Amino acid sequence: MQHLLNKNVKEIEISGIRKFFNMVADEKDIVSLTIGQPDFHTPDHVKEAAVNSLHKNKTTYTHNAGIIELRRAIAVFNQKQYAISYNPENEVIVTTGASQAIDIAFRTILNPGDEVLLPGPIYPGYEPLIRLAGASPVYMDTTKTGFKVTKDMLVKHITKKTKCIVLPYPSNPTGASFSTEELQQLVSILKDKELFVLADEIYSELVYDSQHISIARFSEIRDKTIVINGLSKSHSMTGFRIGYVLAPDWIASEMLKVHQYNVSCASSISQYAALEALTYGIDDSSEMRSAYQQRRDYVQERLNNMGLSVQRPEGAFYFFPKFPIKEISSFQLGLDLVRKGKVALVPGNSFSKLGEGYMRISYAYQLKTLQKGLDRLEDFIQTYL
Numbered sequence: 001m002q003h004l005l006n007k008n009v010k011e012i013e014i015s016g017i018r019k020f021f022n023m024v025a026d027e028k029d030i031v032s033l034t035i036g037q038p039d040f041h042t043p044d045h046v047k048e049a050a051v052n053s054l055h056k057n058k059t060t061y062t063h064n065a066g067i068i069e070l071r072r073a074i075a076v077f078n079q080k081q082y083a084i085s086y087n088p089e090n091e092v093i094v095t096t097g098a099s100q101a102i103d104i105a106f107r108t109i110l111n112p113g114d115e116v117l118l119p120g121p122i123y124p125g126y127e128p129l130i131r132l133a134g135a136s137p138v139y140m141d142t143t144k145t146g147f148k149v150t151k152d153m154l155v156k157h158i159t160k161k162t163k164c165i166v167l168p169y170p171s172n173p174t175g176a177s178f179s180t181e182e183l184q185q186l187v188s189i190l191k192d193k194e195l196f197v198l199a200d201e202i203y204s205e206l207v208y209d210s211q212h213i214s215i216a217r218f219s220e221i222r223d224k225t226i227v228i229n230g231l232s233k234s235h236s237m238t239g240f241r242i243g244y245v246l247a248p249d250w251i252a253s254e255m256l257k258v259h260q261y262n263v264s265c266a267s268s269i270s271q272y273a274a275l276e277a278l279t280y281g282i283d284d285s286s287e288m289r290s291a292y293q294q295r296r297d298y299v300q301e302r303l304n305n306m307g308l309s310v311q312r313p314e315g316a317f318y319f320f321p322k323f324p325i326k327e328i329s330s331f332q333l334g335l336d337l338v339r340k341g342k343v344a345l346v347p348g349n350s351f352s353k354l355g356e357g358y359m360r361i362s363y364a365y366q367l368k369t370l371q372k373g374l375d376r377l378e379d380f381i382q383t384y385l
Contacts, residue, residue, distance in 0.1 A: 012128045016350030020331065024338045031373040032344040033361050036172060036318065038236035040291075042273075043284050046235060049276030053269050062268050064260045066094025066244075070271050073278040074244050080282070082204065082214045084227070090249045093259055094266045094274075098202045098230040098243035103129050104258040105226050105245065106164075109196050110135040114163035119149045120354035121320065123172045127352075135163065141354055146311055147176035147320070151185040158193060165190070167215060168200035170207060173351050173360040174320040175296075175313020180213050191220040196251075198226045202243075205234035205285040207315040208293045216246065223248050226255075233316075234285045235277045240270040292317050295363040295370060302374045303361075306381055319361040320348065324385055330356055341380030343373045 002010070013019075017034075024030070053059075065071060071088035078084050086092055095101040102125070110116070112134030118126055120139040127137045140153050149167065158165075167186075170177040178186075190197060197215060204212040216225045230243030245255060277284065296313055303310045303321050310321040325333055330347035337359075338344050348358030363370060 008132050008134065012131060015124050016331070017124065017346055020334055020347055020350065023335065024344060027338050027342075029342055030338060030344050031342065031369065031376055033363070033365060033370065033373045034344050034346050035364065036362055037238050037364060038233060038288060038317075039364050039366065040236045040288050042236050042240070043277070043281055046237065046273050046277045046281060046284075050240075050269050050273040053272035058268055058272055060268060062265045062271060064265050065092065065256055066266060067268075067271050067275070070094055070275045070278070073275055074246075077278045077282065078214075078227075078229075078246065082212060082217070084214050084216045084246070086246045087249070091247060091252050093245040093247075093252060093256055094271060095230075095243040095245060095259065096263050096266050097241040098200065098228050098232065099125060100259075100263065101228045101230070101243045101245045102126065102198070102200065104255050104262060105198055105228065105247075106130055106133045106135070107258050108251070108255045109226075110163055113161065115159065115161040117154075117157055117162060117165040118352070119147070119153075119166070119168075119171075121147070121173060121348060121351035121358065122166070123168060124350055124352070126166055126168075138162070139352055139354060142176075143354055147171060147174035148178065148182065149186060151189055154186060154189045158189070158195070162193075162195050164196040164198055166198045166200065168202075170203040170212075170313070170315025172203070172316055173318045173346070173348075173355070173358075174311060175316045175318050176311065177207060177210075177314040178213065178215075179210070183213055183215050183218065187215070187218045187221055190224075191218075196224050196226060197221055198228065200228045202228065202230055203233050203316040204229060206289055206292060206317065208289065208296065209314065212315070223250075226251060231274050231277055235281060236288065237270075237273065237277065240267070240273055242266060242270045242274040292363065295365070295367060298367060299361065299363050299370060299374065302378070306378050308381075317362060317364045319363065320355075320358050321361065322358050325357060330359060333359065336384065337377070337380055340384060341376050343376040343380065345377075
């Protein structure tokens with residue numbers, strides 16, 4: 001009876017990241033530089049807030065969009081940090097992680113036959129959700145532009161079928177982000193187009209040499225922009241599964257319908273933890289950001305000394321170096337690194353075909369782990385490449 005299953009689901013493949021992990025899971029004595037998760041614990045005051053909410057029996061359903069106190073805190077946080085203004089009553093939705101936020105956004109705005117522009121290489125979580133909505137991804141090659149979308153790129157790729165462009169920045173897997181001037185160039189094209197902008201800003205608190213600029217600050221396109229964010233990276237709360245959507249009321253009201261029938265509401269316990277984080281932990285990410293910047297600079301120097309071609313990350317906690325390989329794929333290189341070099345990196349082709357020849361390195365690890373892993377990587381390069 002397999003022919004009765006949803007064909008869009010059947011055509012989706014397991015993430016290349018997960019496929020790779022499954023193949024090397026039983027290998028011994030491996031230094032892994034793969035996981036995109038903060039290596040810091042959730043702040044104690046946030047954990048205490050979660051426990052207190054349990055003791056106070058705050059364990060019931062909440063408003064579909066989330067408790068109003070949290071929506072207000074989200075609005076205040078974004079106004080203070082990024083100078084973007086959203087009404088907590090009708091322009092903020094609390095979701096079960098940023099991934100669910102992306103899902104309900106696509107299911108709200110996409111129709112069969114629509115196209116969504118994706119800057120590749122890109123995190124693999126967008127394409128399956130686009131296809132499940134009946135639309136098609138169109139990849140834009142950013143490997144020659146510092147992994148950034150450009151004005152010329154938009155002019156080349158936007159067609160009558162284009163319904164949305166995804167701008168994930170700082171980027172997973174490249175760490176690339178945008179300056180005000182670069183965003184202004186994109187806005188000059190997007191402002192006159194009937195399409196949506198989905199800005200995935202989950203790494204917005206992890207920008208190192210400048211301040212994060214949200215594209216929603218540009219009034220010319222605010223009314224067509226959907227901002228995705230959450231607390232997984234900023235407050236090391238990955239397991240709490242709290243994300244959120246910021247969108248103008250005319251979009252958010254429709255998204256709320258999808259969200260309502262999808263999960264009803266985010267976990268009440270997690271919402272009260274998030275309220276604590278955004279109210280009293282607005283600077284919680286500063287220690288993490290400082291540590292990641294130190295690690296970034298260390299990894300940058302090591303990779304440069306290995307002779308690898310690498311773009312300096314402006315945010316997040318990933319490097320995406322290009323390797324001098326021609327006869328094997330990034331996936332095969334990943335297997336060789338594990339079996340011969342005893343170090344695990346994520347193959348670049350997990351992030352679309354445009355990532356072929358690259359490998360992703362996470363520096364969300366202690367310096368001693370990074371040193372050990374990079375020592376092994378260097379030995380492998382000298383021996384096998």
